[in-house]
Amino acid sequence: MDIPREKLIEMYERMVTIRRFEEGAAGLMRDARIKGFIHLYAGQEAVAVGACFAIGKDDYIASHHRGHGHLIAKGGDPKNMYAELFGRRDGYCHGKGGSMHIADLDLGILGANGIVGAGPPIAVGAAFAAQYKGERGVSLCFFGDGATNQGTVHEALNLAAVLKLPVVFICENNLYGEYTRQDRHQTVKDIAERAKAYAIPGVTLDGMDVLAVHEAVSEAVERARRGEGPSFIECKTYRYFDHQGVGNGAADRPAEEMEEWRAKDAIVRFRRHLIQTEALTEAEAEDIDRRVATRIDEAIAFAEASPLPTEDDLLTDVYA
Amino acid sequence: MRPIIYLMALNEALQQEMERDPTVFVTGEDVGQHPPMGVTLGLLQRFGPQRVVDTPISESAILGLAVGAAAAGLRPVVEIMFLDFLFVAFDQVINQMAKMRYMFGGKAKLPIVVRCPCGGGYGMAAQHSQSLEAMLCHIPGLKVVMPATPYDAKGLLTAAIRDDNPVFCLEHKKCYTLPGDVPQEQYEVPLGVAEVKRPGSDVTIVATSYMVHEALKAADELAQRGIDAEVIDPRTLLPLDMDAILASVRKTHRVVVVHEAVKFCGVGGEISAQVAEAAFDALEAPPLRVAAPFSPVPFSAPLEEAYLPNAQKIIDAVSSVVQARTE
Numbered sequence: 001m002d003i004p005r006e007k008l009i010e011m012y013e014r015m016v017t018i019r020r021f022e023e024g025a026a027g028l029m030r031d032a033r034i035k036g037f038i039h040l041y042a043g044q045e046a047v048a049v050g051a052c053f054a055i056g057k058d059d060y061i062a063s064h065h066r067g068h069g070h071l072i073a074k075g076g077d078p079k080n081m082y083a084e085l086f087g088r089r090d091g092y093c094h095g096k097g098g099s100m101h102i103a104d105l106d107l108g109i110l111g112a113n114g115i116v117g118a119g120p121p122i123a124v125g126a127a128f129a130a131q132y133k134g135e136r137g138v139s140l141c142f143f144g145d146g147a148t149n150q151g152t153v154h155e156a157l158n159l160a161a162v163l164k165l166p167v168v169f170i171c172e173n174n175l176y177g178e179y180t181r182q183d184r185h186q187t188v189k190d191i192a193e194r195a196k197a198y199a200i201p202g203v204t205l206d207g208m209d210v211l212a213v214h215e216a217v218s219e220a221v222e223r224a225r226r227g228e229g230p231s232f233i234e235c236k237t238y239r240y241f242d243h244q245g246v247g248n249g250a251a252d253r254p255a256e257e258m259e260e261w262r263a264k265d266a267i268v269r270f271r272r273h274l275i276q277t278e279a280l281t282e283a284e285a286e287d288i289d290r291r292v293a294t295r296i297d298e299a300i301a302f303a304e305a306s307p308l309p310t311e312d313d314l315l316t317d318v319y320a
Numbered sequence: 321m322r323p324i325i326y327l328m329a330l331n332e333a334l335q336q337e338m339e340r341d342p343t344v345f346v347t348g349e350d351v352g353q354h355p356p357m358g359v360t361l362g363l364l365q366r367f368g369p370q371r372v373v374d375t376p377i378s379e380s381a382i383l384g385l386a387v388g389a390a391a392a393g394l395r396p397v398v399e400i401m402f403l404d405f406l407f408v409a410f411d412q413v414i415n416q417m418a419k420m421r422y423m424f425g426g427k428a429k430l431p432i433v434v435r436c437p438c439g440g441g442y443g444m445a446a447q448h449s450q451s452l453e454a455m456l457c458h459i460p461g462l463k464v465v466m467p468a469t470p471y472d473a474k475g476l477l478t479a480a481i482r483d484d485n486p487v488f489c490l491e492h493k494k495c496y497t498l499p500g501d502v503p504q505e506q507y508e509v510p511l512g513v514a515e516v517k518r519p520g521s522d523v524t525i526v527a528t529s530y531m532v533h534e535a536l537k538a539a540d541e542l543a544q545r546g547i548d549a550e551v552i553d554p555r556t557l558l559p560l561d562m563d564a565i566l567a568s569v570r571k572t573h574r575v576v577v578v579h580e581a582v583k584f585c586g587v588g589g590e591i592s593a594q595v596a597e598a599a600f601d602a603l604e605a606p607p608l609r610v611a612a613p614f615s616p617v618p619f620s621a622p623l624e625e626a627y628l629p630n631a632q633k634i635i636d637a638v639s640s641v642v643q644a645r646t647e
Binding site: 092095097104111113120121123124125127133156158162316320 | 345
């Protein structure tokens with residue numbers, strides 16, 4: 001797949017932004033400057049970026065509880081995202097959503113979602129709207145291996161298949177449904193096999209390889225835009241933090257496994273690839289890293305300075 | 321105005337709204353090919369399969385489809401074949417459509433209508449006969465209407481489709497074949513506005529859905545005994561027009577609340593409590609509720625008859641609150 005250099009660099013920068021954003025959030029949580037539940041996306045950057053760079057601004061995505069990465073990949077601003085984590089007025093949800101519910105409908109984001117498996121039927125609805133309006137829009141639907149045991153995901157796959165809707169189901173198999181390892185929560189190894197049950201294409205790929213994700217999702221998106229219906233893409237990936245919170249998950253995962261996946265780090269690998277193929281020099285890569293670090297620092301400062309909501313805001317927006 | 325039955329009034333509301341607004345579409349199990357209750361009859365032929373969408377038996381996917389489609393600018397009208405089936409998919413109701421606007425900071429607009437046949441009386445037993453409106457009324461972000469007459473059915477459904485919030489339209493099966501005068505042209509019955517179905521001065525009967533008709537029957541009977549009952553139909557349960565109910569109670573000083581749902585934690589409890597809080601001084605008798613006992617809806621005819629509230633049970637309750645005055 002021929003990707004212009006500028007786009008490759010943008011993808012790299014976006015992946016680094018996600019990683020730094022999550023590390024920043026973890027730091028804020030450790031220092032008790034933010035509170036609530038947090039599900040960090042670090043480790044899985046290749047999936048969000050590879051997939052979201054295959055669609056346009058007017059296309060939709062539905063994210064899940066580990067949603068920060070998808071928002072940044074789709075163009076979310078770390079300033080408004082951090083402001084949401086701080087529960088501030090300038091947050092995407094004006095402090096009413098928090099980490100689990102950050103969404104910006106203007107960017108075509110149908111939410112992070114606190115309910116495992118709730119997003120796929122909603123993504124199917126957005127795809128239905130695109131088909132209904134006769135637009136070439138698509139919708140990407142992210143969910144984890146754990147969600148594939150929810151009935152809603154099967155219902156959504158079946159409905160999308162039977163109505164031939166332009167939706168790409170992207171399963172981020174990070175090997176654990178919350179704290180339960182995949183081989184203890186389902187009998188299939190490659191979840192994409194389940195695509196056969198809906199007579200739609202299913203593919204399993206290396207979710208630590210941003211270009212592989214990008215290529216597969218691009219193909220599925222083109223297919224969807226041609227009116228040929230949904231696809232299922234399973235990305236094998238790994239989260240670096242705990243299911244919830246800022247621990248490293250070592251209590252529930254073998255050390256060798258964690259090391260093995262760390263060695264496949266998507267950002268390190270993509271950086272190396274860009275330098276090897278001379279898309280980027282070492283100095284340019286460092287520049288990007290520095291720029292992102294500054295942006296994150298500024299975003300945190302902006303968020304912390306943003307005003308808190310007041311009691312007057314409590315009952316607004318319950319109804320339209 | 322000409323007399324048509326309730327289900328045709330709903331059908332007309334759907335046809336006219338679909339004609340007026342191309343973003344309105346209808347979806348649900350068998351809504352196109354073989355409309356279960358007949359409400360969507362003829363829509364497939366008129367508007368085609370893109371706007372009248374038969375679905376698999378997948379309530380979560382159907383409601384999720386509505387949520388996503390609404391967020392992306394359409395106005396879905398979903399039919400859930402029986403209200404009882406809604407609870408297969410309650411996450412999409414409670415955690416998704418009711419909350420998206422608030423938790424996303426006011427950006428989402430979810431103009432969704434979910435139509436659900438409800439209520440007993442046909443021997444359909446425990447899983448096809450319930451009145452579960454109170455469960456919906458407990459959820460901020462939703463609206464709930466329960467039209468009792470053909471006129472209200474068309475006007476409330478039209479208003480519900482035009483509303484930018486998720487609105488549940490609960491249609492009692494016994495209402496479907498009731499006739500009534502309905503204008504041919506479009507009109508709205510505004511959401512959140514009660515109507516006095518029969519004026520009276522001695523006692524206020526607040527009745528919902530099919531119970532409005534039982535209450536009117538009871539009022540006729542009571543009139544012969546010299547008791548002049550006022551019957552109020554809230555029409556919309558969420559938001560609830562308490563002003564209208566309180567105005568009536570301040571006039572009659574007595575209130576009986578009637579619904580087919582079980583009494584415990586029912587809407588009648590809420591109405592009674594609000595009356596007691598706001599108009600305690602005006603009351604000459606304790607508020608009474610006439611509602612179903614605390615059991616599933618039974619199958620066998622004598623059991624179901626014993627279970628369902630009716631005009632006689634309303635008369636008994638009214639007699640007791642009127643007696644409370646004289647004592």
